[in-house]
Amino acid sequence: MGPNKKWVQIGIFAVVLIIGVFTIITNLSASDSKKYPQQGDKATNFSLVGLDGKTHELSDYKGKPVLVNFWGTFCPPCKEEMPALQKQYEKWSKEGVVFLEVNVDKNKVTVQSFMDQYKLNMPVLLDAKEVVRKQYGVMDYPTTFFIGTDGKVSIKKIGQMTETFIDESIAKLVNKS
Numbered sequence: 001m002g003p004n005k006k007w008v009q010i011g012i013f014a015v016v017l018i019i020g021v022f023t024i025i026t027n028l029s030a031s032d033s034k035k036y037p038q039q040g041d042k043a044t045n046f047s048l049v050g051l052d053g054k055t056h057e058l059s060d061y062k063g064k065p066v067l068v069n070f071w072g073t074f075c076p077p078c079k080e081e082m083p084a085l086q087k088q089y090e091k092w093s094k095e096g097v098v099f100l101e102v103n104v105d106k107n108k109v110t111v112q113s114f115m116d117q118y119k120l121n122m123p124v125l126l127d128a129k130e131v132v133r134k135q136y137g138v139m140d141y142p143t144t145f146f147i148g149t150d151g152k153v154s155i156k157k158i159g160q161m162t163e164t165f166i167d168e169s170i171a172k173l174v175n176k177s
Helices: 002-028 078-097 108-117 131-135 161-176
Strands: 048-051 055-057 064-071 098-103 124-128 143-147 154-159
Touching: 048 124, 064 078, 078 098, 078 161, 108 124, 143 161, 154 161
Parallel strands: 064 098, 098 124
Antiparallel strands: 048 055, 064 143, 143 154
16 A cells, blocks of 8 residues: 555646646736736726615726726725825716726625725725626736726726826826817
């Protein structure tokens, strides 16, 4: 039994090693720009339920500038960015700019408590299963997509944004239309 056990272990190790190498090669050879929307690409449509209980589809906002922000209550830079996003939401939503805050937390109550605590009233969409996060290839939080009236990604920003950056980016979207 002893020698056979050793060969079984070696066989299992070899299979795991081959699968690992295959996975790494496949991921390295895949072009990220083809898999996920990048600057200049058409934004991928999605449908999510919001904290308001309504279903929101990106295509519902066709012809309007849209800011799609991926965030979580667990993310310190996301928390720091929220007051700036709220101020810009108050300013630009009157001009027809759509803000969609895509939250990846697992618990709706946590998200609602966060919004109440910080007195935020932007539309929050719930992506607990991270379907849209994966569609957009978001790996870091926050990540924001500024989508023009033509439905194309104008700016993709990974990381925390300042209020000035948000304002200037939206101004560019609005002035293009």
